[in-house]
Amino acid sequence: xxxxxxxxxxxxxxxxxxxxxxxxxxxxxxxxxxxxxxxxxxxxxxxxxxxxxxxxxxxxxxxxxxxxxxxxxxxxxxxxxxxxxxxxxxxxxxxxxxxxxxxxxxxxxxxxxxxxxxxxxxxxxxxxxxxxxxxxxxxxxxxxxxxxxxxxxxxxxxxxxxxxxxxxxxxxxxxxxxxxxxxxxxxxxxxxxxxxxxxxxx
Amino acid sequence: xxxxxxxxxxxxxxxxxxxxxxxxxxxxxxxxxxxxxxxxxxxxxxxxxxxxxxxxxxxxxxxxxxxxxxxxxxxxxxxxxxxxxxxxxxxxxxxxxxxxxxxxxxxxxxxxxxxxxxxxxxxxxxxxxxxxxxxxxxxxxxxxxxxxxxxxxxxxxxxxxxxxxxxxxxxxxxxxxxxxxxxxxxxxxxxxxxxxxxxxxxxxxxxxxxxxxxxxxxxxxxxxxxxxxxxxxxxxxxxxxxxxxxxxxxxxxxxxxxxxxxxxxxxxxxxxxxxxxxxx
Numbered sequence: 001x002x003x004x005x006x007x008x009x010x011x012x013x014x015x016x017x018x019x020x021x022x023x024x025x026x027x028x029x030x031x032x033x034x035x036x037x038x039x040x041x042x043x044x045x046x047x048x049x050x051x052x053x054x055x056x057x058x059x060x061x062x063x064x065x066x067x068x069x070x071x072x073x074x075x076x077x078x079x080x081x082x083x084x085x086x087x088x089x090x091x092x093x094x095x096x097x098x099x100x101x102x103x104x105x106x107x108x109x110x111x112x113x114x115x116x117x118x119x120x121x122x123x124x125x126x127x128x129x130x131x132x133x134x135x136x137x138x139x140x141x142x143x144x145x146x147x148x149x150x151x152x153x154x155x156x157x158x159x160x161x162x163x164x165x166x167x168x169x170x171x172x173x174x175x176x177x178x179x180x181x182x183x184x185x186x187x188x189x190x191x192x193x194x195x196x197x198x199x200x201x202x
Numbered sequence: 203x204x205x206x207x208x209x210x211x212x213x214x215x216x217x218x219x220x221x222x223x224x225x226x227x228x229x230x231x232x233x234x235x236x237x238x239x240x241x242x243x244x245x246x247x248x249x250x251x252x253x254x255x256x257x258x259x260x261x262x263x264x265x266x267x268x269x270x271x272x273x274x275x276x277x278x279x280x281x282x283x284x285x286x287x288x289x290x291x292x293x294x295x296x297x298x299x300x301x302x303x304x305x306x307x308x309x310x311x312x313x314x315x316x317x318x319x320x321x322x323x324x325x326x327x328x329x330x331x332x333x334x335x336x337x338x339x340x341x342x343x344x345x346x347x348x349x350x351x352x353x354x355x356x357x358x359x360x361x362x363x364x365x366x367x368x369x370x371x372x373x374x375x376x377x378x379x380x381x382x383x384x385x386x387x388x389x390x391x392x393x394x395x396x397x398x399x400x401x402x403x404x405x406x407x408x409x410x411x412x413x414x415x416x417x418x419x420x421x422x423x424x425x426x427x428x429x430x431x432x433x434x435x436x437x438x439x440x441x442x443x444x445x446x447x448x449x450x451x452x453x454x455x456x457x458x459x460x461x462x463x464x465x466x467x468x469x470x471x472x473x474x475x476x477x478x479x480x481x482x
Contacts, residue, residue, distance in 0.1 A: 126258055
């Protein structure tokens with residue numbers, strides 16, 4: 001049975017059909033949750049909650065990209081959890097310096113004794129990337145994950161976050177700029193292929 | 203001098219990397235890139251960041267996230283069993299079984315209807331005495347005429363005709379009138395030849411002598427007819443009472459069947475509603 005058929009039967013209450021959709025999309029959904037939350041336990045909780053919400057709200061699915069629909073659910077679940085944590089802050093997401101100005105480079109998230117380059121020596125590049133992602137505001141983080149990690153185009157990302165394409169462009173540009181600044185310290189340690197100018201300009 | 207890169211220029215550079223600029227916008231930006239080194243530096247930085255992010259291998263889910271029925275909020279098929287539910291279910295089953303037994307018994311006995319008893323009653327020789335009485339009157343009239351005349355009359359023929367009428371009446375009794383069993387016609391009405399071998403008259407009383415001077419034997423046909431007539435008259439009220447009893451019994455069985463059907467349906471419906479209300 002194709003995806004449309006599985007969705008149709010799942011909408012009629014067939015749990016087996018829905019679970020087949022879960023198996024097809026759980027990697028993508030978990031990746032989104034992990035990149036948003038930054039740690040496996042919270043990412044698993046968010047993923048499970050997202051699929052439960054998806055099954056119960058399956059009647060609200062009106063067609064279009066089912067992948068985008070699932071990613072919207074998990075992204076919103078992650079937003080809710082991050083806001084809940086923000087109400088009980090342990091570390092500010094948008095810290096201010098002594099002049100009450102926003103700190104562009106989120107080095108404050110890392111241990112004071114460890115810089116990104118030092119971390120890269122101990123950990124893989126992915127950990128450094130994840131560390132820099134966690135320094136972004138949730139709204140920026142979601143867009144850069146959807147476009148640059150999940151491989152979506154601007155219209156799909158706009159469908160997920162329910163915002164215009166112009167908003168996707170703006171948030172993506174700012175997120176990339178912040179990530180560039182965060183990764184600046186590890187630039188020299190990057191593989192040679194990443195030190196060269198990217199040739200896939202369009 | 204390095205110009206400060208504006209947010210709009212930053213967005214254009216980012217969109218330029220993803221091919222999201224119109225042809226006109228792309229032309230303008232490329233012209234600016236040729237003129238400004240800061241834009242080129244910024245573009246390089248964004249390009250490398252984008253490449254690093256896209257180089258990350260896809261993450262795999264650490265486990266399956268398929269849903270259980272409980273997680274999906276699907277109601278279980280088996281309802282919670284309560285004593286009341288069990289009792290209602292048992293009552294429904296018992297009432298159904300009893301109804302089947304009663305209905306089966308009814309079918310096996312033929313489903314007697316009071317009307318059928320009435321039919322049988324009417325087929326009995328209760329009416330026979332009436333016809334016998336008419337035939338008897340006719341016969342008496344004929345034999346009286348015979349005794350008054352000096353010449354022998356055709357008594358045997360009249361008697362024979364009378365007997366034949368009686369036979370026809372008694373043969374009309376159906377087998378269902380076994381309650382009041384009609385006597386066998388031929389034996390009750392011996393042919394006149396046996397009774398009246400030589401006597402021309404039927405009223406062979408002791409006051410009448412046969413031509414031979416010997417006393418005429420009293421015929422047995424007439425007393426038998428009279429006796430049957432009396433029996434029929436006595437049997438009429440018995441048949442009426444019996445039919446009434448049968449009718450009451452029939453209605454009683456019908457009432458029982460209706461009650462059992464009602465019990466079976468109502469208890470079954472109640473058990474069904476209980477199971478629906480308590481299902482998770």
